[in-house]
Amino acid sequence: MKKVAWFCVLVLVFSCVEKIIEPPKDLIPQEKLEQILYDLAILNAAKNTSFTVLKTNGIETMPFLYAKYNIDSVQLATSDAYYASMPVLYDSIYSHVDRLLLRKKDTVEAIIKRKSDSAMVDYKIKAAEVMAQRNDTLAIDPNN
Numbered sequence: 001m002k003k004v005a006w007f008c009v010l011v012l013v014f015s016c017v018e019k020i021i022e023p024p025k026d027l028i029p030q031e032k033l034e035q036i037l038y039d040l041a042i043l044n045a046a047k048n049t050s051f052t053v054l055k056t057n058g059i060e061t062m063p064f065l066y067a068k069y070n071i072d073s074v075q076l077a078t079s080d081a082y083y084a085s086m087p088v089l090y091d092s093i094y095s096h097v098d099r100l101l102l103r104k105k106d107t108v109e110a111i112i113k114r115k116s117d118s119a120m121v122d123y124k125i126k127a128a129e130v131m132a133q134r135n136d137t138l139a140i141d142p143n144n
Contacts, residue, residue, distance in 0.1 A: 021085040028071060028079040030093060036069055036076070037097045042104075 028036070043061045047054055054060075066072055083090045 021082050023082055024075070024078040026075045026078075027082060028069075028075060030083070030089070032069065033079060033083065034093055034096050034100070036065060036071075037093070038100050039065060039068070041097065041101055 040061065043054075043059075043064065047061060062073070066076075083093060
């Protein structure tokens with residue numbers, strides 16, 4: 001019985017390691033695929049928040065990516081299927097994309113905070129100037 005159990009475990013382990021799909025002739029390199037997926041995530045976020053900006057500039061997500069990376073839909077689909085057939089590698093690709101997106105988010109949040117802080121300082125300066133002007137106009141003229 002133990003032999004059968006060990007046999008089943010070995011079959012499962014080796015079946016996960018075996019390449020199910022052969023790499024396509026025009027396989028997109030892993031690093032390039034990560035950049036494509038990163039840009040796709042950014043464009044989809046932009047499409048959900050600033051659809052009119054994309055539409056005004058004539059940017060459609062997939063045609064833009066195909067042109068930018070000089071690929072076509074079949075090449076992207078076959079490369080994605082190939083990498084998806086290796087779950088550990090596929091997970092590492094998406095984990096890297098996730099890390100890139102989090103880094104970008106932190107950068108954008110820092111820029112927004114810096115601009116917000118700067119705007120607050122500008123507002124306080126302007127408010128102080130206005131208050132100073134009001135005090136000047138409310139001052140009693142001793143010659144009256």
